[in-house]
Amino acid sequence: MTETLPMPSLRLVPKSDDLLSAKDFKSDQEVRWCPGCGDYAILSAVQGFLPELGLKRENIVFVSGIGCSSRFPYYMNTYGMHSIHGRAPAIATGLAVSRPDLSVWVVTGDGDSLSIGGNHLIHALRRNVNLKILLFNNRIYGLTKGQYSPTSEQGKITKSTPQGSLDYAFNPVSLALGAEATFVARTIDSDRKHLTEVLRAAAAHEGTALVEIYQNCNIFNDGAWEPLKDSDVRDDNLIRLSHGEPIRFGKDNEKGVIRTSDGHIKIVHVDEVGEESIIRHDAHAKDPGLAFALSRLANPRTLTNSPIGIFRDIERPSYDRLVREQVEAVVASQGSGDLQALLTGGDTWTVS
Amino acid sequence: MSKQVVQVNRVVIRFAGDSGDGMQLTGDRFTSETGGLGNDLSTLPDFPAEIRAPAGTVPGVSAFQLAFADHDITTPGDAPNVLVAMNPAALKANIRDLPRGADLIVNTDEFTKRALEKVGFTANPLEDGTLDPYNVHAVALTSQTVAALKSFDITKKEAERAKNMYALGLLSWLYSRGAEGTRRFLEKKFASKPEILAANLAAFEAGWSFGETTESFSVQYEIAPAHLPEGTYRNISGNPALAAGLIAASRVSGLPLFLGSYPITPASDILHELSKHKEFGVVTFQAEDEIAGVGAALGASYGGALGVTTTSGPGVALKSEAIGLAVSLELPLVIVDVQRGGPSTGLPTKTEQSDLLQAMFGRNGESPVPIIAPQSPSDCFFAAIEASRIAIEYRTPVILLSDGYLANGSEPWLIPDVSTLPTIDPDFATTTNHEAADGTKEFWPYLRDPETLARPWAVPGTPGLEHRIGGLEKADGIGSISYDADNHDRMVRLRQAKVEAIARSFGPLEVDDPSGEARVLVLGWGSTYGPIGAACEITRRTGALVAQAHLRHLNPFPSNLGEVLRAYDKVLVPEMNLGQLSLLLRAKYLVDVVGVNQVRGMPFKSTELVDAIIATIESL
Numbered sequence A: 001m002t003e004t005l006p007m008p009s010l011r012l013v014p015k016s017d018d019l020l021s022a023k024d025f026k027s028d029q030e031v032r033w034c035p036g037c038g039d040y041a042i043l044s045a046v047q048g049f050l051p052e053l054g055l056k057r058e059n060i061v062f063v064s065g066i067g068c069s070s071r072f073p074y075y076m077n078t079y080g081m082h083s084i085h086g087r088a089p090a091i092a093t094g095l096a097v098s099r100p101d102l103s104v105w106v107v108t109g110d111g112d113s114l115s116i117g118g119n120h121l122i123h124a125l126r127r128n129v130n131l132k133i134l135l136f137n138n139r140i141y142g143l144t145k146g147q148y149s150p151t152s153e154q155g156k157i158t159k160s161t162p163q164g165s166l167d168y169a170f171n172p173v174s175l176a177l178g179a180e181a182t183f184v185a186r187t188i189d190s191d192r193k194h195l196t197e198v199l200r201a202a203a204a205h206e207g208t209a210l211v212e213i214y215q216n217c218n219i220f221n222d223g224a225w226e227p228l229k230d231s232d233v234r235d236d237n238l239i240r241l242s243h244g245e246p247i248r249f250g251k252d253n254e255k256g257v258i259r260t261s262d263g264h265i266k267i268v269h270v271d272e273v274g275e276e277s278i279i280r281h282d283a284h285a286k287d288p289g290l291a292f293a294l295s296r297l298a299n300p301r302t303l304t305n306s307p308i309g310i311f312r313d314i315e316r317p318s319y320d321r322l323v324r325e326q327v328e329a330v331v332a333s334q335g336s337g338d339l340q341a342l343l344t345g346g347d348t349w350t351v352s
Numbered sequence B: 001m002s003k004q005v006v007q008v009n010r011v012v013i014r015f016a017g018d019s020g021d022g023m024q025l026t027g028d029r030f031t032s033e034t035g036g037l038g039n040d041l042s043t044l045p046d047f048p049a050e051i052r053a054p055a056g057t058v059p060g061v062s063a064f065q066l067a068f069a070d071h072d073i074t075t076p077g078d079a080p081n082v083l084v085a086m087n088p089a090a091l092k093a094n095i096r097d098l099p100r101g102a103d104l105i106v107n108t109d110e111f112t113k114r115a116l117e118k119v120g121f122t123a124n125p126l127e128d129g130t131l132d133p134y135n136v137h138a139v140a141l142t143s144q145t146v147a148a149l150k151s152f153d154i155t156k157k158e159a160e161r162a163k164n165m166y167a168l169g170l171l172s173w174l175y176s177r178g179a180e181g182t183r184r185f186l187e188k189k190f191a192s193k194p195e196i197l198a199a200n201l202a203a204f205e206a207g208w209s210f211g212e213t214t215e216s217f218s219v220q221y222e223i224a225p226a227h228l229p230e231g232t233y234r235n236i237s238g239n240p241a242l243a244a245g246l247i248a249a250s251r252v253s254g255l256p257l258f259l260g261s262y263p264i265t266p267a268s269d270i271l272h273e274l275s276k277h278k279e280f281g282v283v284t285f286q287a288e289d290e291i292a293g294v295g296a297a298l299g300a301s302y303g304g305a306l307g308v309t310t311t312s313g314p315g316v317a318l319k320s321e322a323i324g325l326a327v328s329l330e331l332p333l334v335i336v337d338v339q340r341g342g343p344s345t346g347l348p349t350k351t352e353q354s355d356l357l358q359a360m361f362g363r364n365g366e367s368p369v370p371i372i373a374p375q376s377p378s379d380c381f382f383a384a385i386e387a388s389r390i391a392i393e394y395r396t397p398v399i400l401l402s403d404g405y406l407a408n409g410s411e412p413w414l415i416p417d418v419s420t421l422p423t424i425d426p427d428f429a430t431t432t433n434h435e436a437a438d439g440t441k442e443f444w445p446y447l448r449d450p451e452t453l454a455r456p457w458a459v460p461g462t463p464g465l466e467h468r469i470g471g472l473e474k475a476d477g478i479g480s481i482s483y484d485a486d487n488h489d490r491m492v493r494l495r496q497a498k499v500e501a502i503a504r505s506f507g508p509l510e511v512d513d514p515s516g517e518a519r520v521l522v523l524g525w526g527s528t529y530g531p532i533g534a535a536c537e538i539t540r541r542t543g544a545l546v547a548q549a550h551l552r553h554l555n556p557f558p559s560n561l562g563e564v565l566r567a568y569d570k571v572l573v574p575e576m577n578l579g580q581l582s583l584l585l586r587a588k589y590l591v592d593v594v595g596v597n598q599v600r601g602m603p604f605k606s607t608e609l610v611d612a613i614i615a616t617i618e619s620l
């Protein structure tokens, strides 16, 4: 077996007797994303990572909505449902609540989860249903051939916005934090190691885990995340968050994040303020304030100062667990329901 | 003073007052006592959409009508024999339904100049002779209640609020109903407020003795018990009956019940009721919207639960895409639509049958969905089991069309013995069902049962049957994505054939035609059963011949329906819409049925149906 993880979220999911490999998670369906699409890397990372959970394959379910990313379940040799646009979190909620023995994953995109399905996303997050939501963010609509999305930067020229888009974008991490999410992380399709680490933490988390994955759509929005991928500049732009560690970044780790006297956070040169002033990242903080401030650091246009990693990871009983406990408590105190008594009710009379 | 006791065989009472006057409660209590006396009964609550509409206005009037009899009845009655009007607004809103000579009990305390003006009375109808055609009992209900409760340590307001109990006491005396059930009910309701409890009981008793002593009422009535089949009865309205039916379906199928729902009038009570029954393992999920409600239910079904969503017409509109997904996934799902007046928000608290075509066609693509409709409040129980049976055995969404009248109206129910309920076999797939050319054993999620055309239902957690399903078209049998044109044509026809095959699983349409010689058939569906039945009976008493049949399955229709329709010279189809079933019948059977249609938010009056039936018979 690979390393055993403390996984409260998976304690009711049966473990596999056999050692599975990435190959076991590949379905017989031909993968049909455009060559070069970032989705391939994510699929392969997920297939490579799942065996380490040691779960029975039949107890893993992928549910998706509509969009390029939502084809994902077809390529996974697990149970899976490709549903309708935006509704995967709702469908997965019903599944997770009624089946604690399943590991339920939602695969969605920026259009699917933040536009048409925005309502379901925020409510799944606030309820803390035991779901792992992988949000592939490519800042564009791929399947409908290139309209701007709710994460597209303002002014984006697309098929539907020839003069540039006018709406302000969502920041998925800020949105999730505002929606009471208990686990929020961000990672990048091409950084397999980081992606896997985040998936591991998400899988272990009890409740809803939102993982935003910066994904490249090489057909309609190629290079959208390039400043975070190009080896010449990425270290200057990427802030790798690590719980308990000082928040430092830069080619020579020369930059850091401090708290200012007015309560905001700011990027400084470590030399100028001294190592001890640099904030240590605390993903377990009850108050989402720091996580939120970090989520606002990046420049949405240039992508400078972009934090990745786990912004927030706190403990809170999951909705599905609470639902089960409520039902169990009633059964324990009243016994299992008596159907005849239910039909009879309180007020009866007899005709003889 | 001993009074004359008169035996009557049928009475219709309507309690009407301000929404804050407790008329629904008064009606419920009277109903409960009446059931206990063995009368057959039928009720019709009618309340405003607003929780507290402006006091003293016509839109704020809340009414409760109850018919009870010494014989089998199926409707809450066309017109009341007694109207209790708690204020001028209640009088104004209801007086036109009161036949001449009927009893009218008015609460004179509320007939102040201001209250009269508020509803547009320029003169006091109690004084200007407009009420001369009625047998008016002017009673100072409020002040008599307050006087009777003088000795209690409660506020004047609290004393005034007990006037509905005073009215109930009066009516209970008038119709020889007991007080025991009401006492038990009040004891429970005011368990923590002994003073209020005592006051309410005292108000009830004061109303009773007022009836006994006042000269305003010279007769007391008695209604003998009805000759109902032997057994134990309770009174039940449609929403709780439907909830109980879903729980029963969960029990007889062995599937846990999962309800995903968003509150909407008049369906919310099913959510409330089911949320009270966790001892049956029921999970109720109050979703963020209608779509999430059906989505979660479908997700639960995918996991092997009995997934149900409850709503009304506007909610069905929102759920349509997800219902289409369920058609494509071929998973069990029960969608309960408690119909109300439409379009749009329409008349939320009024009944209508105008969602039949939405249920039938309200989705994109060829998307057949079975439809079931209960015919009376208690029948909601059996209809819920039947809808669940079809959903589970045929792996399909099923729409259950109740309506506002069934939801809130009530009737006595001969409580069924649970051991007589049918069982439902989910027949989960547990093994592979296909062998590939190279001998590999495979699971094909769309390899159908040749008899029912249902696909195998393999739930997550079943080893070796891992598979993916979705809303894209699937290859016949193997179930993987297919864009092939011929395959799509085949799959569309297979899904249609599967729904049509359901007709083989239930009996033919039965026609009630005592003489066997009627030339006119009245065909209905849903809650019109009561009024149609009453109308046919009245018609037959005049010596005219008429046949009655009622559809429970609206999709697919019973296999003999065409034959039945063609056996009559004329077919009348009464509906609380502009002719939706008529449209389906004409399209499918090319029979020129005649619609009788109204959308006034209330059930048909049997007299209007009698007129239509007689006119049709005479036109032959």
Ligand code: SF4
Pocket (backbone or CB within 6 Å): A032, A033, A034, A036, A037, A038, A039, A068, A069, A138, A142, A143, A216, A217, A218, A219, A220
């Ligand atoms: S359109 Fe873009 S996101 Fe979609 S498959 Fe092609 S590259 Fe990937």
